[in-house]
Amino acid sequence: MGGKIAEKILRVDMENLEIKTEEVPKEYEELGGRGLTSKIVSEEVPPNAHPLGPNNKLVIAPGIVTGTGSPNSGRLSAGGKSPLTGGIKESNAGTPFARTIARKGIKAIIVEGKPEKGKYYLLKLGKGEEELIEADRWVGKGLYDAYEELHEEFKEDIEIAGAGIAAELNASNAGISYTDPEGRSTRYSGRGGLGAVMASRGLKFIVAETPDENKKEIKDKETFDKGRKKLANALMEHDITKKDGALNSYGTSVLVNIINESGALPQRNFSDGSDDRSAEVSGERKAELIEERGGVKPHKCSPSCIIQCSEIWTKEGGEDPVGVLEYESVWALGPNCGIYDLDTIGELNRACNDLGLDTIEAGNTIAVAMEGGLLDFGDGEKALELMDEVYEKTPLGRILANGAEFTGEAFGVNRIPTIKGQSMPAYDPRSIKGIGVTYATSPMGADHTAGYAIAPEILGVGGEEDPMDNKKADLSRSLQQATAMIDSAGYCLFIAFATMDIDEGMEGMIETVNGVLGTDYSIDEVMEMGMDILKMEREFNEKAGFSKEDDRMPEFMEKEELPPHNVVFDVSDEELDRVFEKE
């Protein structure tokens, strides 16, 4: 060791309102992002803890390479026991906040204990010192306004992590919001309700001032620089990630059309796999409208990004920016609710960003509420009124903020598209079996990023796999391992489009990780580490009461045929169990 100042762990004791700085234990030195949050949660949170109770913890950790300036390295992980799934959760986000805490030399922030009931605090990570400041005056305030006020109050250059109104309700669908490069609340550790974990520890905001000195250590600069160049070249070469490629030109919503044409874009609470109107909310249509009305495209979520898949969507006339409308958000708040209008979707997304709700879960919640008769499919106006219920903290608002399963049960719905309590993303597993295997078996619940089988099954990246073939255990396993590592590295998952197809890109990625750590791991060793993370997460879940019966599809997906292919989810239980059986 020696050279730069060593990293530290900040332990924030919300009961005694104390912040302690700890040395990084040796066994954590090579961990970062998901590998670190899942490790700390496994070691420090009793698996039977109540997610909102005193024994749960919130852990935030930047990735291994976050803060180095390597391309697309602006990510962090938030972890804890999830109020939504009841299992372990890692929720990944791309935000300048990640770089700021990494460059302050912060390896992880662990938030534990609970203050006096009803009190909220702001954790200030200043240039020199850290302190907890009372934050009651922001209770009940939307995050767009709150973040503006925080920027005015703290004159320094700051990045923010925040828990919104939904989190104040201790709602299971409360995410953790972070600043985007414009300082707005549009970046999220969305899935799994970690915002409620944050708020139930009495923490409303973390405000991090940009440090004067960059404390991010790179142990082997030569290897790191070699790797960084290879990775950058791969990203600039690959058709999906390059400048003027699909992501740069149309954003993630470019997927709407191909998934719709494949018969797998869930419509009206997973009752159909395609609809001609889906094209009205596609990436192509959105890019056209941004060109006409104003807004920004391309755009990046964090400083080191060279793909720039993001955008700033606005109202007509270029006014009232919302932020990015991701594919998942557009689908969940759009076609899955029978809504085919980007302006309505934009306002629903704005409400989610403002309240601190995960958009995938919120969209599924509205769709399930539609199925339950609370409002009609396609009624965007009423959907927006339902968001007001959350703002006003009414009993209905509390139901809705608790997610799709809770809402579905309240309204007597038996077609609830959740696994381990978390609702499905924008790909119907009946028409794309491999992503279904990931949904079923990931320790995270129904999660598409956990093992993105869509890449080979639909997009022709990393090989070609028939989406209708139901032997997908090996594919899902290998993708889940690789993803666990990327989530730990601090890289955006979209680098995988390039690294799966361009060997030098993969080599480069591993070299940057080895460069930061001063290690010499091979790709096989790195994949094994990915499996170790998954094993650790599954072990936590088992102790929390999960069994293989939780690695299953909801009944309706095994019975009800999905048009237009008229298929059910027919991957056998044996095949699902094969994903982790040998481990």
Add this chain to the structure above:
Amino acid sequence: MSIKIKLFANLAERAGEDEVEVSAEDVKEALVKLESRYPSLEEKIFKSREKKELSESITVIKDGRNISYLQGLETQLEDGDKLSVFPPVGGG
């Protein structure tokens, strides 16, 4: 057979069109006609001018199925069929 070809993303931008009608018996013939009608798509659809093998960068979907899982370029067409042609796309 009279069929529709839908173009998406950068392909639609290149061609200046997102829907085209052609007459063809199989997918290969349909794409050859597409390419000759829109020279800006040359060398985007097939691997080379001489070898009419589908470019690895192109995805063609018929009836919701990638033609790789049907009969590839030899997939037969009927009146009213629709082909959806995509350049490399990705997201999350």
